[in-house]
Amino acid sequence: MIQGTVIRVDARGCVVFAEGEELFCRVRGRFYEDIEGQKRPIAPGDRVSISRTSEGEGAVEEIEPRRTRLSRQAAHGEREQVIAANVDQVAIIVSVKNPPLRPGLIDRLIIAASNQAIEPFVVINKIDLGIAKKVGKVRDTFRELGYEVLYTSATEGTGVPHLALRLADRTTVFAGHSGVGKSSLLNAIHPELHLATGSVSKRTTKGRHTTTRATLFPLPAGGYVVDTPGVRAFGLWDVEKADLDIFFREFQPLIEQCRFYDCTHDHEPDCAVRAAVEAGEVRRPRYDAYLRIMRSLEGEQR
Ligand code: GDP
Numbered sequence: 001m002i003q004g005t006v007i008r009v010d011a012r013g014c015v016v017f018a019e020g021e022e023l024f025c026r027v028r029g030r031f032y033e034d035i036e037g038q039k040r041p042i043a044p045g046d047r048v049s050i051s052r053t054s055e056g057e058g059a060v061e062e063i064e065p066r067r068t069r070l071s072r073q074a075a076h077g078e079r080e081q082v083i084a085a086n087v088d089q090v091a092i093i094v095s096v097k098n099p100p101l102r103p104g105l106i107d108r109l110i111i112a113a114s115n116q117a118i119e120p121f122v123v124i125n126k127i128d129l130g131i132a133k134k135v136g137k138v139r140d141t142f143r144e145l146g147y148e149v150l151y152t153s154a155t156e157g158t159g160v161p162h163l164a165l166r167l168a169d170r171t172t173v174f175a176g177h178s179g180v181g182k183s184s185l186l187n188a189i190h191p192e193l194h195l196a197t198g199s200v201s202k203r204t205t206k207g208r209h210t211t212t213r214a215t216l217f218p219l220p221a222g223g224y225v226v227d228t229p230g231v232r233a234f235g236l237w238d239v240e241k242a243d244l245d246i247f248f249r250e251f252q253p254l255i256e257q258c259r260f261y262d263c264t265h266d267h268e269p270d271c272a273v274r275a276a277v278e279a280g281e282v283r284r285p286r287y288d289a290y291l292r293i294m295r296s297l298e299g300e301q302r
């Protein structure tokens with residue numbers, strides 16, 4: 001038996017990086033019997049023991065318990081989709097424009113990461129296209145909350161060395177909408193990866209696997225990056241509506257001052273969170289994000 005790390009998963013099996021090569025491995029049927037509502041028993045980042053079955057091929061014999069996992073609600077149905085296992089941090093990547101900056105995904109990914117003790121940080125890419133006031137506000141918002149926010153330009157190289165340092169020796173998920181520059185940033189850090197970029201070339205078969213499913217890249221400098229397909233909607237997994245306020249850091253000192261212990265900070269009288277929003281002490285876009293996510297959890301949990 002040899003030890004390896006799962007790089008990519010599909011319906012037929014997975015690709016495992018072990019002893020310096022990539023082996024296509026079957027996943028034994030018994031692993032599908034006990035997956036506790038997960039879509040698949042295995043995900044990129046899983047540490048596995050495999051046996052070799054033939055040249056370039058093997059079979060997964062053991063899956064190590066996961067340290068952490070970044071999950072979302074699977075697109076169809078009530079199941080958990082593990083995007084990647086054994087993740088240390090999530091780089092939440094947005095762009096200043098093309099596509100326009102929508103902070104909604106930042107709020108959601110911070111929750112998904114914090115729920116698993118995975119460290120989130122934000123990367124605002126394409127700053128060569130100009131930094132509008134709204135962009136600066138988004139940066140200030142998340143910096144004030146204590147999250148690191150980097151400005152980058154994959155095309156001009158701004159901020160790329162800092163991002164490269166941040167990735168070294170850790171497992172990082174690159175998450176963000178399609179077109180924000182995830183592949184371009186990875187190429188800027190490690191040109192030898194030769195990732196397909198731009199929506200047109202990605203639709204060709206050559207670069208297809210890089211965009212249709214999450215893939216783990218071993219970085220030459222140590223560590224791994226999981227490049228995810230562009231996430232359009234990120235359904236939260238394993239977050240209860242009643243616990244949502246825990247994930248909004250700025251609400252923390254206020255929650256116990258609400259009149260009702262189970263205050264949802266929506267319509268209740270004497271709500272300290274709403275009072276703080278009115279007083280300008282909590283930023284309104286964050287409060288609005290809280291309400292939106294709460295409503296979506298009501299829908300998801302029905
Ligand atoms: P992904 O879908 O997130 O992997 O995005 P890509 O890396 O494929 O980039 C999408 C498009 O944005 C491509 O046409 C890139 O050339 C462009 N792009 C990526 N990074 C930058 C940047 O920093 N500045 C500018 N101006 N364009 C960029």
Ligand code: ZN
Nearest residue numbers: 258263265271
């Ligand atoms: Zn309240």
